[in-house]
Amino acid sequence: MQLTNPLPTLGFGLGLRPTHYPFIFEHQPQVDWFEIISENFMDTDGKPKRNLARIKELYPIVMHGVSLSIGNVDPLNSEYLTKLKALIDWVQPAWVSDHLCWTGVAHKNTHDLLPLPYTEESLKHIVQRIRQVQDRLGRRIALENPSTYLEFKHSTIPEAEFIAAMAQAADCHLLLDVNNVYVSCYNHRLDAQKYLDALPLERVIQIHLSGHRNKETHIVDTHDDHVTDAVWALYKHVVHRAGRVPNTMIEWDDHIPEFPVLLAELDKARLAARHAADHVLPQTVRPVEDIARPADMPLMHAQTRLQQAIVLGDRFDSLPATWIRAKADFAPHAQLSVYADAYRYRLFDVVAEDYAVLAHYLTQPVFTQLLNEFIAAVQPEHFNIGRFALKLPAFIKTYLPDDRFAHGLCQLETLVAQMTDPPETAVLEVSQLQGLTAESLMDLKLRPRAALALVRFEHAVNAYYQAVMDEVPAVTVEHADESLVVFRHEDVVWRMTLEAQEFALLTALFNGATVGEALSVMDAADGPKVLDYFSKWMRNGLLAATDAADPPP
Secondary structure, X not given: OOOOOOOOOOOEEEEXXXXXXXXXXXXXXXXXXXXXXXXXXXXXXXXXXXXXXXXXXOOOEEEEOOOOOOOOOOOOOHHHHHHHHHHHHXXXXXXXXXXXXXXXXXXXXXXXXXXXXXXXXXXXXXXXXXXXXXXXXXXXXXXXXXXXXXXXXXXXXXXXXXXXXXXXHHOXXXXXXXXXXXXXXXXXXXXXXXXXXXXXXXXXXXXXEOOOEEOOOOEEOOOOOOOOHHHHHHHHHHHHHHOOOOEXXXXXXXXXXXXXXXXXXXXXXXXXXXXXXXXXXXXXXXXXXXXXXXXXXXXXXXXXXXXXXXXXXXXXXXXXXXXXXXXXXXXXXXXXXXXXXHHHHHHHHXXXXXXXXXXXXXXXXXXXXXXXXXXXXXXXXXXXXXXXHHHHHHHHHHHOOOOHHHHHHHHHHHHHHHOOOOOOOOEOOHHHOOOOOHHHHHOOEOOEOOOEEXXXXXXXXXXXXXXXXOOOOOOOOOOXXXXXXEEEXXXXXXXXXXXXXXXXXXXXXXXXXXXXXXXXXXXXXXXXXXXXXXXXXXXXXXXXXXXXXXXXX
């Protein structure tokens, strides 16, 4: 199968970011399409999906992934592909893309876009994997050229030639990130124009434009600033050479500005495309001298070595000078450090965001040390980086074995953070109970909504949590049993204290007991209290609708 169908033409788009939802919903700005990060929507059934449902009624959507890991030597992740296919079927995107990279091996995930050695072995492996993915998804995918900070010494194929051969052999689309071309060519002392001229631009379905940070010895692809003049010049060169304007998007993922700033940047892209014939390329960097290559390294060994060097950091000397190509003023160990440092910063920031109260209790220095030890000891596995924090409660038990309060806080904040993702569950309505006889009511089984958890602490954990949220000065720890239900209702996560008897009753019901079985342990004098409990549960939407509770016809 070879590329014959014309590429879709949507125009100029933006990356969809939650901070901009209010502006989009209110103003419906003049944007031709939006790109979503696939992983932000394929492992959740909470508010993100409902917001996206509103957006896709207004704009075309394209999907861009970061965890396909097309280049790794592990078997393809079946769970990931199943969820990706389900999201594709729901979104119906104009196209689907990911990156020419790998994210981890041995069932670990660094949550970074790691570079490949460009060899015949890698090319054969990548082509086979692309075909498998395209067969599984029932469509072509587009792969993006990565921004990279190191080159393997044993690479034998220039990156652009590798990408061209890959696209032809696998019959896939390309996502051309022009900023990444500039970044990688700067970092590896290559000629950006020669790189672009080696690509099959007829296969480019989308272009990314973004900002970066120049650190003199190298550039980091940060997506946190305006597109530079040098990248605009490269973009004009691409449009001029392609003889058309590929679908073009502005990426801005950190230090995200107000939406009008992005609209202005998109207008710059439109203007640049119109003046593509007037392009002036930036001064190119002279390639480094060709050096003798070491003996070939199998792909699995290359990936294992790089992953160990990133994850273990200073605890593992990978001898980078033996397998990473040296650059003027950018030594192998410095190239490797870009990835190793980013791994730790990324995980730290993602976890720390969810544990403000735990940090308050431990104090910031102790909390920082806790997270650093956690990241050093525990490696992510799931493709959703947000799931990494699920491992923290078990770790804190061993790290602070005598601090039960810290463990309770960690449990609570983990529940609150993760409660946004379970599916929305229809609420049990009073009307569904009408018509039930006393006997059928006793035989009824009540279920919790999916986004709900019961938890019990031996300290007043929730009271402390609320006091910190309310910025109460001099918050103290109270030693008192506390029962709690954490649940999501109308996309808001709530924490509600329960009486001990109420907690026991809900626990029995949610463990499968009938209403009659759950009530059998209570005294007859508690009848009015049970009615109060049930009324409270119904008001707060704790119970899920059930077919058994539907009134008879």
